[in-house]
Amino acid sequence: MTDRSLTKPSPANSTLQDARRTVEIERDGLDALARALAEGSDLSEALIATVAAVRNAPGRVVVSGMGKSGHVARKIAATMASTGTPAMFVHPAEASHGDLGMIGTGDLVMALSNSGETRELSDIVNYCARFDIPLVAITSVALSSLANAADHLLLLPAADEACSVTRAPTTSTTLMMALGDALAVALLRDRGFDRDDFKTYHPGGKLGAAFQRVSDVMTTGAMPLTTGDVSVRELVAIITHGGVGTAGIMREGQLVGVVTDGDLRRNIGRDLLQLTAQDIMTHDPVTVEMDTLAADALGLLNRKLIQVLFVVKDGAPVGLLHIHDFLKEGVA
Incomplete structure (x- = not known):
């Protein structure tokens, strides 16, 4: 008789397999995103148009999202602000209770929602339509309400979440983060933002020290x-x-x-x-x-x-x- 305990994976091995598989799934998603940004693709053309729209907007980039997408939106806004693109985060629920007043007619709004149906974003979307404020959508669903309302659609490629049971946001938020970084870097190159400018925004810590003259x-x-x-x-x-x-x-x-x-x-x-x-x-x-x-x-x-x-x-x-x-x- 075979001793099943000799073939059963140990808890440590199972944990490591789960962790490695998560990274592999997210890596596959990033590979798909890189392919989707091939020259001449819909996503690459949309990204180029978005960079031009941000450049032409006299105000700030207002980034918004709910839940995990909201955390990514905060990071995108912070990265843009530190690399020469004035940006801020507005919480969609707070926007519905007065913070819509933080969005000016010269601003551009970037809304993040994997499903494109985040209810809390609806007031921001309607506000943009009412006051002719450019709206950029980052979503995975082309036929969603957010995608249909957007002036510029940055459509994420289809990709599996790391956990097929819960569908917790993992790969989708990784792709949002990567696309946000891609936008920020493209914008800083477009603006001619250099390390002297970067030093101005980073006077403290190791980054500031690294760019001192x-x-x-x-x-x-x-x-x-x-x-x-x-x-x-x-x-x-x-x-x-x-x-x-x-x-x-x-x-x-x-x-x-x-x-x-x-x-x-x-x-x-x-x-x-x-x-x-x-x-x-x-x-x-x-x-x-x-x-x-x-x-x-x-x-x-x-x-x-x-x-x-x-x-x-x-x-x-x-x-x-x-x-x-x-x-x-x-x-x-």
């Missing part, structure tokens, strides 16, 4: 600068007073070398006090420009195994960068 973090003011003919004795005093372990060597207004604490130590056996700065300086020092990304400048410090960089403009020093400046600003 050298000019944002460098130290300006008095710098440890001298000429090549000064004695090492004087040079030591300049480096000590500067407090960053280095001094810049100037000639005719240009930075031509640097002397660091390390240079002093390496030359200790050369009757050091009888030498001048130009005798021990590093010629053609590593420098950066003010518009260099701070993250790139930090990478340069790490690659060169140095702690201080002079910032130059047309060869003249305008600031200093110390490794501590990056740490203080969160660029790491």
Whole structure:
């Protein structure tokens, strides 16, 4: 007799199979969406028209949806707002109790509903029709009420939900999220939105730090600068007073070398006090420009195994960068 316990899947294996199958089903849905966006397809033409409609709308993109679609709608609005497309979320139930006043005649409304029959969206749809406000629908049902009312229909391809028993929104909301991201990226490219603009909207956290420029973090003011003919004795005093372990060597207004604490130590056996700065300086020092990304400048410090960089403009020093400046600003 066969022991059935030897062939029965363990709870852990069953859980893993369910999880993997969920990801596979959603991946298949995303593949279908990518195919639906092929050049010349109905969805691709609708997306192009939607980008043009958003560009021509003088107001904001108002995104709305109920339930899980509402959570996706909030995320789409937030992504658009952070990438140069003014956008906001309006809850459809709240819209029916006064928040319709938040939607202006210059706005464009984007409504999300997998079935296209979400009852709570009806007042927003009617409001758009009454005041001639452009309506974009994201739905999976071409013959739904929402699809029929829309000026621009972004029709999601047919795709299975991860759970066939409950039909809980899984794949459908994943496709909505992906299509929203596709729209946001297409819009930012259309607007010429670049990383300087992105930095403006993301001044805090790691994203803000990643897009800071050298000019944002460098130290300006008095710098440890001298000429090549000064004695090492004087040079030591300049480096000590500067407090960053280095001094810049100037000639005719240009930075031509640097002397660091390390240079002093390496030359200790050369009757050091009888030498001048130009005798021990590093010629053609590593420098950066003010518009260099701070993250790139930090990478340069790490690659060169140095702690201080002079910032130059047309060869003249305008600031200093110390490794501590990056740490203080969160660029790491």
